[in-house]
Amino acid sequence: xxxxxxxxxxxxxTLPGMGACNxxxxxxxxxxxxxxxxxxxxxxxxxxxxxxxxxxxLAEQNLVRSMELLDNIMDHFFTGEGMRMAKxxxxxxxTSTDTESIWGYTSxxxxxxxxxxxxxxxxxxxxxxxxxxxxxxxxxxxSKLYSNAAYYKGSFTLTSxxxxxxxxxxxxxxxxxxxxxxxVGTNNRGNVYDDQQWLVRELLKAYDLTGDIVYLIEAEYxxxxxLDGWDSTLDGDGNEHGGITWGPGYTSKxxxxxxxxxxxxxxxxxxxxxKDDEIEYLYITADKRRVKATMKKSDYYLTFAKKVYDWQKxxxxxxxxxxxxxxxxxxxxxYETINGVEYRKHAPLPENAGPPITYNSGTMLSGAADLxxxxxxxxxxxxxxxxxxxxxxxxxxxxxxxxxxxxxxxSGHRNWFNGxxxxxxxxxxxxxNAVDDYLDSFQxxxxxxxxxxxxxxxxxxxxxxxxxxxxxxxxxxxxxxLAFASEYALLAKYELDRxx
Numbered sequence: 001x002x003x004x005x006x007x008x009x010x011x012x013x014t015l016p017g018m019g020a021c022n023x024x025x026x027x028x029x030x031x032x033x034x035x036x037x038x039x040x041x042x043x044x045x046x047x048x049x050x051x052x053x054x055x056x057x058l059a060e061q062n063l064v065r066s067m068e069l070l071d072n073i074m075d076h077f078f079t080g081e082g083m084r085m086a087k088x089x090x091x092x093x094x095t096s097t098d099t100e101s102i103w104g105y106t107s108x109x110x111x112x113x114x115x116x117x118x119x120x121x122x123x124x125x126x127x128x129x130x131x132x133x134x135x136x137x138x139x140x141x142x143s144k145l146y147s148n149a150a151y152y153k154g155s156f157t158l159t160s161x162x163x164x165x166x167x168x169x170x171x172x173x174x175x176x177x178x179x180x181x182x183x184v185g186t187n188n189r190g191n192v193y194d195d196q197q198w199l200v201r202e203l204l205k206a207y208d209l210t211g212d213i214v215y216l217i218e219a220e221y222x223x224x225x226x227l228d229g230w231d232s233t234l235d236g237d238g239n240e241h242g243g244i245t246w247g248p249g250y251t252s253k254x255x256x257x258x259x260x261x262x263x264x265x266x267x268x269x270x271x272x273x274x275k276d277d278e279i280e281y282l283y284i285t286a287d288k289r290r291v292k293a294t295m296k297k298s299d300y301y302l303t304f305a306k307k308v309y310d311w312q313k314x315x316x317x318x319x320x321x322x323x324x325x326x327x328x329x330x331x332x333x334x335y336e337t338i339n340g341v342e343y344r345k346h347a348p349l350p351e352n353a354g355p356p357i358t359y360n361s362g363t364m365l366s367g368a369a370d371l372x373x374x375x376x377x378x379x380x381x382x383x384x385x386x387x388x389x390x391x392x393x394x395x396x397x398x399x400x401x402x403x404x405x406x407x408x409x410x411s412g413h414r415n416w417f418n419g420x421x422x423x424x425x426x427x428x429x430x431x432x433n434a435v436d437d438y439l440d441s442f443q444x445x446x447x448x449x450x451x452x453x454x455x456x457x458x459x460x461x462x463x464x465x466x467x468x469x470x471x472x473x474x475x476x477x478x479x480x481x482l483a484f485a486s487e488y489a490l491l492a493k494y495e496l497d498r499x500x
Contacts, residue, residue, distance in 0.1 A: 055127055055496065062443075062492035063118045065450060067134065069485040070111050072457030074141070077478045078108075083148040084174065085478060091456040092471035102152040102170045104479035106198045107416065109149075111482040112142045113205040114489040120209070121493045142206055146215070149199075154181035158188065158248050159335065160228045161344045162282035162290045167225050170195055187333070188249030193229050194257040196222045200264045204271075216271075223268065226261060227304060232284050233346040240284075241346050242311040243327070251330030251347035255323050255360035258312045262367030263427075265305035266374055272297040288338045302374070309367050313383070316352070316360070321390025323360040326353050358408065359417035361391040365424025372431060384428045391421060392438045401464040405448060406441035415461055418442075419483040426494055443491055446484060459484050 077086045077096065085105050087098035116138050123131040154175060155168045168179070171190050175181030183191040203219035206212070229248060231241045243253035244261070277297045282290050295303075316324045330347030337343075365387055372380035395418075396406040408418045422442045425435040449463030458476050460467045463484075467474050 055122065055125055056499070058443075059122075059492045059495035060130075062488045062495065063115070063122065063130065065446075066111075066115055066118065066485045066488035066492065068457065069459070069481065069488065070115055073108070073111075073478065073481050073485065076457075077481075082151060083144060084151075088475040088477055089458075089481075090472070090475045091458040092467075092474045097475070099174050100478055101172050102149070102174070102195050103172070103198065104477075104482075105145075105149060105152065105174075106195070106202055107479040107482040107486070109142065109145050109202040109206070110198075111486045111489070112138050112145065113202055113209060114486045114493075116142070116209050117205070118489040118492045121496045125496050125499065139210060142210070143212075146203075146206065148178075150178035151175050152181050153179050154183035154190075155179075156184045156188070156190075158228070159342055159344055160248070161230075161232050161346075162228070162284065164342070165228075167228075169222065169225055170199060185249070189247060190249075192247035192250075192257065193226050193244050194246065194254070194260060196226050197257070197260040197264065200226070201260065204264055204267050208267075219264070220268070223264070223301075227281075229257075230304070230307075231346055232282075234284055234286065234288075238286055240307075242307060243315065244308070246326075249333060251333055251349065252326050252328040253311075253315070253349060254326040255312060255316050255357075255363070256325075258308050259323070259360055259363030259367060262305050262309050262363065263370045265301045265308065266367070266370040269298050269300075269302035269305065270374060272301070274298070290338075290341075290343070305367070305371060309364070309371060309380075312364060318356065320356070320394060321386060322356045322394045323364055324352055324354045324356055325360060327351065328353050356394065357417050358391070358395050358414060359420035361387055361395075362417070362421035362424035365391070365421070366427040369424070369427035369431065381431055385432050385434075388425060388428050388432060388435050388438065391424075392435075392441075395421065396441065401462075402448065405444055405464055407464065408445075410462055413479075415477070415480040416483045419487050422487055423490060426490055429494070430497075439491070439494065442487055446487060446491070449484075 076089050076091075077100075078084065079086070085100040085108065086096035087100045087104065089096045116135060119131040119135045119138070122128070149170065151174050152170045152172075153168060154171050155166060157164065157166045169183055169191050171181035171183040172185070172192065172195065173181065173190075181190075185191070200219045200222050203215045203222070207215035207219065226244065229244045231243050231245070231253070233241050235241055244257045246252050246254045246257045275296075275298065278294045279297050279300050280292055280294050281300065282292055285291055312323065315327055318324050327349035329351035330349045334345045334347065335342050336345040365384055368380045368384040368387065371377065372384065396408060398404075398406055400407045408414065410418075422439065425438045429435050429439070445463045446459075449459045449466070453460050453463070453466040455467065458481060460474070461476065461480055
């Protein structure tokens with residue numbers, strides 16, 4: 001990416017947006033006792049800022065564009081005090097359709113988090129004007145989004161590989177009353193583990209940004225639920241089969257239900273590093289008994305981060321150097337009775353199915369980068385470097401739509417998936433600067449779309465080719481619009497971090 005010239009002074013920017021107030025209705029999740037020993041983020045202080053720092057002009061432009069896009073999304077996709085999120089909005093016709101799933105709703109929490117991280121970065125680099133003008137309103141919006149995520153929440157009883165217990169988790173569809181969503185659906189397919197994983201990620205980010213213990217409590221509770229889905233049954237050699245199924249009602253094990261969880265597990269390990277907090281867990285012995293044990297939380301979370309990473313690398317990495325989509329062919333969920341108690345049974349998965357998708361490699365990039373950062377094991381760095389180069393080679397084509405611009409597949413949910421790959425490159429960047437060129441492709445595509453096709457505050461799904469001539473065909477998926485806002489905010493922080 002070409003070196004950015006330095007701006008003279010960052011000006012105070014005032015953006016229109018949807019104001020949000022604190023909402024105290026969020027119920028405390030059942031689960032572990034309130035963790036008290038992690039060092040909470042330092043409360044904000046307001047020292048004399050001194051002279052305003054001179055920062056890269058592109059960083060300011062990226063963050064301002066991110067906030068503009070995010071504020072416009074909040075105005076047009078979200079309605080009512082319950083913040084129901086529409087799935088689609090057409091800026092040409094002014095119409096919205098359908099209600100978004102918890103996955104799409106979580107992308108709004110992500111966008112707010114990364115904007116707040118960008119604002120914090122500006123302050124840390126010596127310019128607090130944007131932070132002072134906007135941080136508190138986004139913190140309030142974050143709180144309100146989390147409170148109303150409870151419309152997706154519900155409870156059920158699940159028999160897993162090691163136990164039967166009740167859980168309060170997040171359903172795919174939104175319910176009409178907080179805490180009463182249908183998380184069971186058909187055959188326990190009303191909730192999936194990957195949705196919980198994306199929430200855990202954003203809850204930990206929210207805790208880091210605000211210090212509000214509510215976010216950490218929920219993150220750890222959902223982590224326990226997800227790890228209850230780890231296949232801890234043993235093979236003929238006494239090794240765990242491993243892997244997390246797509247959800248409690250599925251036998252298939254997906255890249256999307258494993259890779260996204262690695263980084264949050266590393267972050268939890270870091271939170272408890274040097275602390276004496278322990279966690280109780282269940283494992284299976286060679287004679288199939290379910291046994292309780294305890295371990296320090298820091299060790300437990302890091303151990304699982306490594307186990308999940310290893311499972312996905314062993315089972316889904318292709319010869320082309322990128323990750324396939326899933327292992328399947330296991331049929332329906334089945335159960336077995338051991339010593340008079342029913343448990344979920346392991347399902348062999350003979351099918352290695354594709355296609356490779358950008359975010360399945362992106363989450364492994366982030367996981368490798370985080371594991372390398374905390375362990376110093378060069379294995380993870382080598383993996384990250386190889387995957388960075390292989391993924392950019394596999395998933396991009398130069399000049400197929402616009403000369404000089406890289407094209408990414410936009411079919412299905414890939415607009416959002418591609419943003420996960422970009423985040424993977426960002427995570428790898430401190431250790432492998434060659435991804436700078438890969439990140440530049442995202443910057444150029446975003447700017448091309450913004451400068452040529454921005455319409456009523458929205459970007460088209462295709463940043464290179466723009467809108468359809470048929471106005472009725474210009475629906476914008478909310479989570480895609482939020483992905484663009486997130487990408488701009490992430491690239492703003494990246495431009496600042498490149499100063500080091």
